[in-house]
């Protein structure tokens with residue numbers, strides 16, 4: 031058993047979960063069949079066999095983990111949490127049309143502070159219920175997102191999306207940049223929230239915006255996100271416009287480097303992949319969104335071979351259409367296997383690694399989270415195995431990635447604090463939440479009907 035340094039006054043832990051299957055995702059990939067984790071002051075102080083841990087630690091709160099599985103909380107490395115309010119708003123159409131004809135217009139009308147708060151709250155309820163403990167977000171009114179996240183006790187990287195046209199909360203990218211810096215400064219002391227920087231994409235933002243964002247992220251050492259090479263349309267557009275691939279373009283303008291998180295990275299050439307690896311940028315992989323919008327399959331196995339840091343993400347709910355990382359893990363494994371016609375690629379352990387410690391590395395948080403190890407923050411989830419699809423147990427990685435579901439999550443801890451116990455949310459109030467969301471959805475639907483009627487009217491006049 032690993033022990034916490036002797037000089038730390040942690041022999042009495044606050045919380046011990048014992049007799050559970052424990053999947054650590056530490057460097058040795060240690061597994062325990064009757065394992066225990068002890069937590070003091072939000073930090074994991076011991077991980078090991080129950081007998082060994084209980085010999086050394088006692089705790090006020092003892093949780094019997096029999097018939098349960100304890101593992102690190104999942105890290106969702108790319109999402110737009112307030113977009114839960116647009117779940118199912120526009121499906122089954124290509125990305126460009128989806129974005130420009132549906133999402134951007136509805137956002138300009140409905141992305142208001144109160145709706146952002148409502149959407150974020152719905153997202154947090156969904157994420158906690160399905161075992162996510164950290165997420166990386168890009169949206170507008172990130173101050174409103176931060177307020178809700180703070181109350182819920184989730185860990186997050188929050189960013190304000192920079193884009194060349196007027197968007198909710200920012201008439202210009204310069205405003206969004208100023209706002210980002212204020213937010214970074216305001217949240218520097220926060221224990222769970224890190225504010226980073228985001229530029230929407232190479233087709234919607236200028237090189238100047240990228241360079242200014244890059245400088246800002248560098249100045250404070252915070253994560254820098256952008257969507258990149260998501261679709262063939264984007265790839266061809268950038269080739270036409272600049273004569274280089276999207277990845278090469280980012281390098282030419284001087285922003286491809288360590289700390290940059292590329293969401294999607296589907297359309298990369300062989301030399302793009304080598305370039306991304308060489309520069310030390312990372313990739314947030316969103317397999318379900320890429321399949322649903324028929325964007326393609328990101329070359330994740332090759333990127334991993336090249337040593338690129340990869341995390342898993344759901345992307346926003348409007349293009350997924352949920353925030354369940356268990357679902358995403360299964361899709362990740364299956365999509366690569368079928369694309370390569372090779373069942374050995376993206377094995378269950380590799381997928382779980384991408385969804386936990388890989389995501390933590392991508393966000394620059396692997397010293398604090400991503401695995402269950404002494405010294406790390408206690409972000410962990412308990413899964414209920416007392417269900418038919420959880421038996422028998424031959425291989426824990428296989429069980430997690432191929433059999434378990436988000437709805438099997440029983441309890442969730444962030445920084446050692448319970449956010450959900452026995453499927454009861456403790457920090458997000460779901461009372462009236464769904465009714466409020468439905469009421470907003472009715473407004474959004476009537477707005478769309480009015481717009482459609484107006485368009486038909488205009489078409490009639492011009493005829």
Ligand SMILES: [Zn+2]
Pocket residue numbers: 108109110257293345346
């Ligand atoms: Zn996205």
